[in-house]
Amino acid sequence: MRNQHPQPGGRFLDEADERERRRVIFLGDRIKEELFGDADAVGETVLLGRVPFTVIGVLAHKVQMGAYSGMDENHVIVPLSTFRALYGSRYVSNFVVRARVPELTPHLERHLREVLGAHHRFDPEDRRALDAWDTVEGHRLLGLMLLAIEVFLGLIGALTLLVGGVGVANIMYAMVRQRTREIGVQMALGARGSWVLGSLVLEALALTATGGALGVGVGVVVVQLLGWAQRSFPHEVFDYLGSPVFSPGVAAVVVLLLGSVGFAAGYFPSRRAAAIQPAVALRCE
Structure with missing residues (x-):
């Protein structure tokens, strides 16, 4: 995920949460303030569509310049396997990937387009078939502007x-x-x-x-x-x-x-x- 650092006393989702379909939830810091105020939210229970989830962590406050689907402080995150089991959704609207080093981002994007293009039968060069936002390129352009x-x-x-x-x-x-x-x-x-x-x-x-x-x-x-x-x-x-x-x-x-x-x-x-x-x-x- 994209720099989802928890506040002290909590944690982020791990492989066991995904594998065991645990009903655990990670809260954005603003969502936590709206629900619990200044009280500690870790260990508390929240309802997501009438389904109880246990809070395992709260996002540490951060300055976020880019918003993929809204600001992280306003998001809640649950294991994908849990979400699919409860709501039956098989598809995702977007996903975030990160290369090990920023210099490899263009190669990663090209490889993803080739793999997804072969799987879903679209031309990897067709930018309209798969929309991608390269934050590394955006950072470079921002640096040039500054x-x-x-x-x-x-x-x-x-x-x-x-x-x-x-x-x-x-x-x-x-x-x-x-x-x-x-x-x-x-x-x-x-x-x-x-x-x-x-x-x-x-x-x-x-x-x-x-x-x-x-x-x-x-x-x-x-x-x-x-x-x-x-x-x-x-x-x-x-x-x-x-x-x-x-x-x-x-x-x-x-x-x-x-x-x-x-x-x-x-x-x-x-x-x-x-x-x-x-x-x-x-x-x-």
């Missing part, structure tokens, strides 16, 4: 950094233009070009660091608020979305990138200011 989203978000982040760098560069150009006479006075009094360059670059880095610190702070606050919302207003959608986590590693990389952008944005206007002749700077209005 990768595309990550690349898209990365491009947005890169464009944001670029726009931020252009903004810092414009601010530095405007600041250098306004302080041209001041720079000229400093250089006329003996200030070296490297000193002027260093001070202006430090101002650019300080400006960038302030913006980066504010951004990281806002990110931390947003993560904390989302975590508080999940704890205060629990909903099953949060099981699929997961919990937001602040990553110090990502924050460190962002700070380094911001520092590089700030340095590059401030260096060129500062170098231009440091290279200006004092006499020319003093004549600027």
